[in-house]
Each structure stands twice: as C-alpha cells, then as structure tokens.
Amino acid sequence: MPTVVLVGTLDTKGTEYAFLADRIREHGIEVLLVDAGIVGGPLAAPDVTRDQVAAAVGADVTALASAGDRGAAIETMARGAAEVVTRLHAEGKLDAVGGLGGSGGSALVTHAMRALPIGVPKLMVSTVASGDTSPYVGSVDVTMMYSVVDIAGINQVSARIMANAAGALAGMAKATVPPLGEEKPIVVASMFGVTTPAVTTARERLEELGYEVLVFHQTGAGGGSMEKLLEAGFAVGSLDVTTTEFCDQVAGGVLAAVPERLESAGGAGIPQVVSLGALDMVNFGPMDTVPERYRDRNLYVHNPTITLMRTTPEECREIARIVAGKLNAATGPTVLYVPLKGVSAIATEGQVFHDPEADEALFSTLRELVDTSKVEVHELELDVNDPEFALAMANRLHALVAERS
Numbered sequence: 001m002p003t004v005v006l007v008g009t010l011d012t013k014g015t016e017y018a019f020l021a022d023r024i025r026e027h028g029i030e031v032l033l034v035d036a037g038i039v040g041g042p043l044a045a046p047d048v049t050r051d052q053v054a055a056a057v058g059a060d061v062t063a064l065a066s067a068g069d070r071g072a073a074i075e076t077m078a079r080g081a082a083e084v085v086t087r088l089h090a091e092g093k094l095d096a097v098g099g100l101g102g103s104g105g106s107a108l109v110t111h112a113m114r115a116l117p118i119g120v121p122k123l124m125v126s127t128v129a130s131g132d133t134s135p136y137v138g139s140v141d142v143t144m145m146y147s148v149v150d151i152a153g154i155n156q157v158s159a160r161i162m163a164n165a166a167g168a169l170a171g172m173a174k175a176t177v178p179p180l181g182e183e184k185p186i187v188v189a190s191m192f193g194v195t196t197p198a199v200t201t202a203r204e205r206l207e208e209l210g211y212e213v214l215v216f217h218q219t220g221a222g223g224g225s226m227e228k229l230l231e232a233g234f235a236v237g238s239l240d241v242t243t244t245e246f247c248d249q250v251a252g253g254v255l256a257a258v259p260e261r262l263e264s265a266g267g268a269g270i271p272q273v274v275s276l277g278a279l280d281m282v283n284f285g286p287m288d289t290v291p292e293r294y295r296d297r298n299l300y301v302h303n304p305t306i307t308l309m310r311t312t313p314e315e316c317r318e319i320a321r322i323v324a325g326k327l328n329a330a331t332g333p334t335v336l337y338v339p340l341k342g343v344s345a346i347a348t349e350g351q352v353f354h355d356p357e358a359d360e361a362l363f364s365t366l367r368e369l370v371d372t373s374k375v376e377v378h379e380l381e382l383d384v385n386d387p388e389f390a391l392a393m394a395n396r397l398h399a400l401v402a403e404r405s
Contacts, residue, residue, distance in 0.1 A: 002095040002173035003030040005088055007081050007109045009101070010035040010050075014043025016100050016162065019154050020125075023166030024098075029173055032093065034084055036077040036108055038065045048084055056083035070104070078108040082115035089116055096121035096173035098165065100151045103128050110136040117232060118225075121172030125165045127151065139224030139258060143168075184212040186235045187397065188226050190242040192218045193302075194344035195277035199241050201390035206239070209398050218242045218278070220255040230264035237272065237401045238265040239393060241384070244278030246319045247311050252291070253282040262323065266330025271400035273393045274327065275337045277384050279319055279362060280347040280355070282309040300352050308346075310353045313361035320365035328371045333400045335376040337393050338363060342383035 004024050008017050010033065021031040021044070035046035036053050038061050054061045057080045064073045088094040097116065099109030106126040113122040122142045129144035136142060145165055149157045187206055191199040203213040214235070216226040223245045230238060245257035265272040281300075284290045284307045290299060298310035311319065327334055340363065342348035347355070363379070370377060378396075382389040 001028065001030050002170075003032060003093055004096045004098055004169050004173050005032045005034060005085055005094045007034040007036060007085065007097060007099050007112050009037035009105055009108070010042035010044050010046055011037030011040040012043075013100055013105065013151055016151050016154065016158070018044040019159070020098070020100060020162045020166055023163050024170055027167065027170035029170045032088065034081060036081045038073050038077060050077070053077055053080040053084055056080040056087075074104055074108050078111035081108065081112035085112045086115050089120060094120070096123070096169050098123045098125070098169045100125045100147070100162070100165075102126070102151060105151070106136050110138075110142055113142050114138045114140050116140075118228060121169065121175070123165060123169050123172070125151070125161060134221060137221070139221050139228050184210055185237075185401070187211045187213050187237045187239055187401075188229060188235045189213055189215045189239040190218050190223065190226060190277070191215050192242045192244050192278045192344075194281070194346055195242045195384055197345070197385040197387075198275075198277065198390040198393075199239075201387050202239055202241065202394040205391055205394040206398065209394075211237075211398075213239075218244050218255065220245055220248065220257065223261050224258035227258065227260045227262075227264040230268060230270060231260075233268065235265075235270060236405075237397050238270060238274075239397050240265070240272055240274040241390075241393065242277035243274065243323060244281060246322050247279055247282045247315070249322070250315050250318050251282040251294075251309070251311065253284060253309070255283045262326040263329070266326065266332060266334060269332035271333040271397060271404060272330065273335045273337065273397040273400070274323075275384060275393060276323075276339065276343045276362065278344045279316065280311055280344050280353045280358070282311060282315075283307075284309065298353065298355075300346065308353075310355060311358055313358045316358045316362035317365045320362050321369060324366055324369035324371075327375045328369075330374070333376075333404070334374065335378065335396055335400070336366070336370060337389065337396075338366065338377065338379040339384040339386070339389055340379055340381050341386070345385055348383045 032047040034048040035050045050061050059076045125145045129146040133144045216222045248256040287307050300308045347353045
C-alpha cells in the first residue's frame with residue numbers, strides 16, 4: 001500500500017493535519033505524521049516525534065523552545081525534517097509527501113520536500129501559494145496549492161481544499177510511469193528563446209546518436225533544476241549552450257543563476273560542453289519595472305512581460321570571471337565553445353544587441369582566465385545559432401561521452 005508522509009507543526013496545526021490524514025486514508029493510502037513543532041503538545045498523534053526530528057540533526061527540542069528564537073527553531077526543524085523524509089524514502093516508506101501551513105510552516109515543510117529526488121510527489125497547501133512561490137519551490141517539483149483561507153480550523157472552505165489535497169496526494173502516491181520504450185542515456189541542455197535554433201539543431205543531432213535530451217529553460221529555476229538533475233547522476237553529459245543566468249546574477253536581473261550553476265557536471269566529473277549563449281542580456285519584467293539606474297541603457301522589449309537589457313563590457317568581464325572560475329574547477333572533461341560572431345539571435349551584426357566592444361570584453365577575459373591545461377577551448381567565426389556551431393558542440397559532447405563509456 002502506498003504511503004503519504006505529512007510533515008508539519010502538530011502543536012499549532014494538529015487538528016488540520018489529522019483531518020487531512022483521515023481524508024487520505026479514505027483513498028486506501030497509509031499516512032505517516034511527522035511532527036516538526038516545538039512549543040505546545042501535539043494536537044495529533046505523530047508517527048515520528050519532534051524529538052526524533054530534532055535529534056536527526058543533533059538538536060534538542062527543549063533547548064530550541066527555551067531559546068525563544070522562532071526563526072532558528074524553524075531552520076533547525078526544517079533540516080531535521082529533511083533528514084527524516086530522506087530516510088523514509090530510502091527505506092521505501094514514502095511515496096508522496098504533503099504539508100499545510102502559512103509562511104513559516106511552508107518554509108519548514110518545503111525545505112524537507114526539496115531534499116527529496118525529482119519525481120517524488122510533493123504537495124504543499126499554503127497561504128502563500130498565490131504569490132511568489134520561488135523560495136518554497138526552488139529548483140524541484142514542489143506543487144503549491146493555495147489554501148484560500150488560513151490554515152486555522154476546519155470550515156466549509158478549508159474542508160473542501162484539504163479534501164482536494166488529499167485526493168491529489170493519494171492519486172500521486174498511486175501513480176505509475178508507463179514504460180517509455182528503450183532507455184537511452186540522458187543529456188541535459190540549456191536553452192533560451194534566443195538560442196533555440198542552436199539547441200534544436202544540437203538536440204536533433206544527439207537524438208540521432210542515441211541520446212534522450214532534456215532541455216531546460218534558463219529562468220533561474222530552470223538552470224537550478226538542470227544542476228539538480230546533474231548532481232543526482234541522471235545524465236551522462238551536459239550541453240550547456242546557454243549560460244545567460246549569470247548576466248542576471250551580475251546585474252540584478254530577475255532570472256539570476258542559482259549558486260551551484262555550472263558546477264554540478266564539473267563536480268561529478270560528467271563531460272560538459274559549454275558555450276556563451278545569451279550572455280548579451282539581462283532580464284527584467286515590463287518596462288516600468290526596470291530599475292531607474294538602468295533607464296538609459298540599451299533596452300529591448302522582448303514581449304509585454306519581459307524587457308531585456310544589453311550587458312556592458314564591464315559586466316561581460318565579470319561574467320567571464322565567473323564562468324572561467326567554474327570551468328577551471330571542473331573535475332571532468334570540459335570544453336568551451338566561443339561563438340565569435342554573436343552569442344544570441346539578437347547579438348549578431350545588424351541586430352539590436354550587436355556590441356563588438358562588450359563581446360570582446362567577454363572573449364578576451366575568458367582567454368586570459370580559462371586554464372587551457374584543464375579546459376579545451378574552441379573559438380569559431382560563427383554565431384551561436386549557426387548550425388555548424390551547434391553540430392560541433394553536439395559531436396564533441398558525443399565524443400567525450402563515448403571516451404568514458
């Protein structure tokens with residue numbers, strides 16, 4: 001029988017968790033309750049006590065409660081809950097994980113959820129699910145359900161929401177993936193709208209060579225998801241065509257790179273072919289959201305919700321320093337392809353972001369800082385979307401993977 005693990009603060013939300021657990025059991029699913037509360041007694045009987053949760057990270061619940069620091073307590077119990085759910089999953093006792101809460105409870109429970117592998121069902125019923133959910137979802141497959149009303153008692157609205165959540169968790173816990181035919185080695189690829197032709201050509205070539213290619217949109221979270229998958233060992237190679245998230249990291253855009261961006265393949269020794277796709281642009285929302293200090297920059301309205309800003313030579317030098325440092329730290333085969341005729345569809349000659357000075361700042365800094373005793377470098381008189389450029393990257397990655405198999 002599948003098992004749903006519910007993680008939460010049973011001292012404040014025990015009644016609601018008991019209601020949710022009963023609804024899940026009505027679907028023929030087992031439930032384990034994990035208590036991450038620290039103050040009052042639990043209002044529902046836990047299967048994993050708060051003492052066990054705290055002990056999982058070497059902490060003591062009584063000491064946490066007496067310290068009177070709610071933030072520190074939530075952080076500690078979140079780490080403990082992550083250890084508990086990871087262990088339960090490894091033991092085959094977790095087929096899905098769920099939770100209920102406000103901002104604090106959501107932060108605690110989703111921290112534990114993010115510790116689980118991609119593909120394990122995760123559902124958080126939360127009062128903050130109608131706003132910016134990125135701090136809770138991160139780079140993994142956490143599903144957020146808006147609670148509409150506060151998680152404060154069982155009423156006509158909350159009962160319906162929790163019943164829906166119970167059905168969703170039960171369904172996900174029982175769901176199976178149908179056979180997809182022959183399992184192929186996985187390659188990940190990074191893409192943005194302005195590098196789509198390159199990635200499409202490279203993907204089709206790699207598929208011809210027998211790979212399954214997973215493409216990740218470089219939205220900050222997209223790059224983070226790609227890194228998580230590489231870290232988990234799912235892929236045999238990385239075709240990192242589009243490293244654009246570093247632009248937003250440097251200039252304060254809305255799609256900034258996660259800290260581990262461009263590190264997972266190198267850290268795991270996975271062959272990687274990297275390029276400079278879309279390092280000409282920083283992303284903001286609608287034009288009126290662009291910071292005042294940038295209003296005199298080269299701005300381009302990509303669509304009504306996205307405004308792009310051309311990177312300057314100074315920003316390109318800083319981006320190059322970041323990229324070079326991460327490539328030099330790689331432990332596996334690493335190749336850098338430099339498209340001298342343009343890093344995106346709108347950075348080529350005659351296009352709105354064509355800027356030879358900024359491009360040269362990027363290229364020259366990379367020439368200076370990339371350790372060619374560790375990183376193989378190819379500079380081609382092509383733009384990133386030229387089919388010849390894309391095929392060169394795909395074929396080189398295939399050769400690297402073949403050498404290791």
